[in-house]
Amino acid sequence: MEKQQLLELKKTAVRIRRHIIDAVYHAGSGHPGGSLSCTDILTVLYFKHMNVNINDPNDLDRDRFVMSKGHCAPALYATLAEKGFFSTEELKNLRKIDSFLQGHPSMKDVPGVDMSTGSLGQGISASVGMALAGKLDKKDYRVYVIIGDGECQEGQVWEALMAAAHYKLDNLTVFLDHNGLQIDGKITEVMSPECLPSKFRAFNWNVIEIDGNDLIAIDDAVEKAKATKGMPTMVVANTVKGKGVSFMEGEYGWHGKAPNKEERDKAISELDKAMELLGGE
Amino acid sequence: MSKIATREAYGKALAEFGKDPNIVVLDADLSKSTKTDTFQKVYPERFFNIGIAEANMISIAAGMATCGKTVFASTFAVFASMRACEQIRNSICYPKLNVKIGATHAGISVGEDGASHQTVEDMAIMRSLPNMTIICPCDGIETRAAVKAAIDIKGPVYLRLGRLALPLVHKEEDFSFELGKGIQLKDGGDVTIIATGLMVYKSLEAAEMLKAQGIDARVIDIHTIKPIDKDIIVKAAKETGAIVTAEEHNIIGGLTGAVAEVLVQNYPVPLKAVAINDVFGKSGKPDELFQEYGLTPENIVKQAQEVIKMKK
Numbered sequence: 338m339e340k341q342q343l344l345e346l347k348k349t350a351v352r353i354r355r356h357i358i359d360a361v362y363h364a365g366s367g368h369p370g371g372s373l374s375c376t377d378i379l380t381v382l383y384f385k386h387m388n389v390n391i392n393d394p395n396d397l398d399r400d401r402f403v404m405s406k407g408h409c410a411p412a413l414y415a416t417l418a419e420k421g422f423f424s425t426e427e428l429k430n431l432r433k434i435d436s437f438l439q440g441h442p443s444m445k446d447v448p449g450v451d452m453s454t455g456s457l458g459q460g461i462s463a464s465v466g467m468a469l470a471g472k473l474d475k476k477d478y479r480v481y482v483i484i485g486d487g488e489c490q491e492g493q494v495w496e497a498l499m500a501a502a503h504y505k506l507d508n509l510t511v512f513l514d515h516n517g518l519q520i521d522g523k524i525t526e527v528m529s530p531e532c533l534p535s536k537f538r539a540f541n542w543n544v545i546e547i548d549g550n551d552l553i554a555i556d557d558a559v560e561k562a563k564a565t566k567g568m569p570t571m572v573v574a575n576t577v578k579g580k581g582v583s584f585m586e587g588e589y590g591w592h593g594k595a596p597n598k599e600e601r602d603k604a605i606s607e608l609d610k611a612m613e614l615l616g617g618e
Numbered sequence: 619m620s621k622i623a624t625r626e627a628y629g630k631a632l633a634e635f636g637k638d639p640n641i642v643v644l645d646a647d648l649s650k651s652t653k654t655d656t657f658q659k660v661y662p663e664r665f666f667n668i669g670i671a672e673a674n675m676i677s678i679a680a681g682m683a684t685c686g687k688t689v690f691a692s693t694f695a696v697f698a699s700m701r702a703c704e705q706i707r708n709s710i711c712y713p714k715l716n717v718k719i720g721a722t723h724a725g726i727s728v729g730e731d732g733a734s735h736q737t738v739e740d741m742a743i744m745r746s747l748p749n750m751t752i753i754c755p756c757d758g759i760e761t762r763a764a765v766k767a768a769i770d771i772k773g774p775v776y777l778r779l780g781r782l783a784l785p786l787v788h789k790e791e792d793f794s795f796e797l798g799k800g801i802q803l804k805d806g807g808d809v810t811i812i813a814t815g816l817m818v819y820k821s822l823e824a825a826e827m828l829k830a831q832g833i834d835a836r837v838i839d840i841h842t843i844k845p846i847d848k849d850i851i852v853k854a855a856k857e858t859g860a861i862v863t864a865e866e867h868n869i870i871g872g873l874t875g876a877v878a879e880v881l882v883q884n885y886p887v888p889l890k891a892v893a894i895n896d897v898f899g900k901s902g903k904p905d906e907l908f909q910e911y912g913l914t915p916e917n918i919v920k921q922a923q924e925v926i927k928m929k930k
């Protein structure tokens with residue numbers, strides 16, 4: 338990746354993180370932790386790789402994205418707004434009664450959302466359906482998905498993995514947001530799904546392990562996935578929940594809690610500082 | 619008046635009655651929301667977090683019940699009643715096993731999480747399962763009694779619980795709870811409001827508003843949705859000649875359906891429903907959603923006025 342492009346992507350990621358904090362703050366509820374951990378993945382997908390059309394969100398040839406861990410709607414909405422699907426001003430209305438920005442992604446309400454999600458485990462199956470339809474129609478669009486590591490406790494996830502490998506869906510790339518935390522605590526303490534990479538390999542997936550908060554590593558993984566034929570790719574993205582906001586990092590208490598005014602201000606000033614270090618807006 | 623959510627009273631009741639060593643509690647990564655963590659703190663050795671795997675949890679509960687345990691399994695109502703629906707049918711209801719499903723965050727009062735996490739259909743689904751008992755308590759006091767009753771009867775029970783803190787309808791001192799028996803909260807001769815869950819306190823408010831208009835409304839709290847209290851419904855039909863049902867659920871198949879089934883087969887009188895009109899919910903504050911979907915004392919008053927006009 339060129340230096341300038343990398344810098345731009347880094348700035349975009351900071352902007353998305355600021356939107357996440359502000360949207361959840363204004364909503365008074367929502368899920369900042371898992372939204373911040375997958376921000377870098379969304380940034381690389383939407384601002385470097387995905388073929389999407391903001392003027393025709395339902396373009397049949399577009400690449401698809403499914404936020405299988407639907408509670409991270411703030412990250413998806415912030416990315417879509419930053420991309421231009423709707424105004425970033427709308428993000429302040431997240432979860433409000435008259436807003437189209439539903440608490441969990443709703444494809445019939447929000448332009449750019451390819452699948453309604455929120456019930457864990459279902460999004461990844463839907464993405465298998467999209468990839469299968471793409472093969473059937475001989476289209477060359479690609480399907481990208483983010484799943485949670487807690488989400489992997491759902492049996493349906495493994496049914497989806499089995500089906501994708503069976504049908505050799507090399508047009509499907511899944512990112513596991515491997516942040517190690519779920520609602521009730523550490524995934525290994527609540528109900529360990531580990532060792533995830535070796536399980537994915539055993540399910541006949543192409544498995545790539547990366548630092549999931551490193552834009553270059555994410556970009557490389559996408560390129561490798563595109564070059565892989567005959568099998569779907571699972572990118573095990575080792576991430577930090579709450580990434581980018583010091584007091585949220587690695588704290589499961591920030592899974593589903595909105596910051597108060599003071600916390601919001603502290604988070605935003607940290608992110609502003611990060612933007613400054615990148616040379617400013 | 620002190621307020622308490624029925625989910626909170628549920629957690630407390632589990633901790634209270636949980637001294638019975640035969641009781642085990644399962645959860646699916648929502649123990650802080652369902653409040654089973656209250657039990658976990660006291661009896662960690664009899665608490666099992668199954669992770670985000672509701673279908674697995676329900677069949678695990680069934681297996682433990684075959685070994686003589688009284689099992690409580692909790693998650694949000696939407697996942698309990700639908701993600702694990704067929705497991706409830708084939709692993710629990712069909713063999714009539716002793717599993718109690720503590721389904722919290724029922725209805726639209728879940729609020730901001732939106733339609734994916736709300737339930738408008740769970741009572742309808744659970745009602746159609748043979749062997750299932752359904753209890754939808756209206757306040758903290760009734761919830762405690764419901765948990766006790768669920769422990770006392772052997773067999774499947776679906777406890778429908780809410781997220782929102784609610785005012786107390788009942789008084790600790792003179793409260794008595796009998797499974798399958800409705801509770802008349804206020805006598806009246808012009809119309810009967812039959813309510814369940816959080817619509818009960820709203821019905822009492824509506825009755826006050828009706829009184830100011832010279833309408834004398836009877837108010838009945840139906841905590842047991844199945845088996846429904848046929849006697850209290852037929853008596854109300856005979857004595858007041860008009861019924862309004864009030865529930866935080868789809869108009870199809872829940873309390874309204876159950877009451878209508880009793881009326882048409884025994885003593886038909888006009889009925890109007892305050893319920894959700896076969897649509898999904900959406901994000902918003904609970905009070906805003908109540909307004910949007912007409913789950914308000916004002917709408918109960920309106921429906922009462924309408925149904926009285928329909929009387930023969």
Ligand SMILES: Cc1ncc(C[n+]2csc(CCOP(=O)(O)OP(=O)(O)O)c2C)c(N)n1
Binds near residue numbers: 370457516519
């Ligand atoms: C089927 C289902 N069960 C339970 C929930 C409630 N829930 C929302 S988020 C969550 C934890 C998710 O953890 P993880 O997948 O690791 O997400 P992340 O850490 O990336 O936020 C749970 C249990 C749900 N949304 N869907």
Ligand SMILES: [Mg+2]
Binds near residue numbers: 515518
């Ligand atoms: Mg996680």
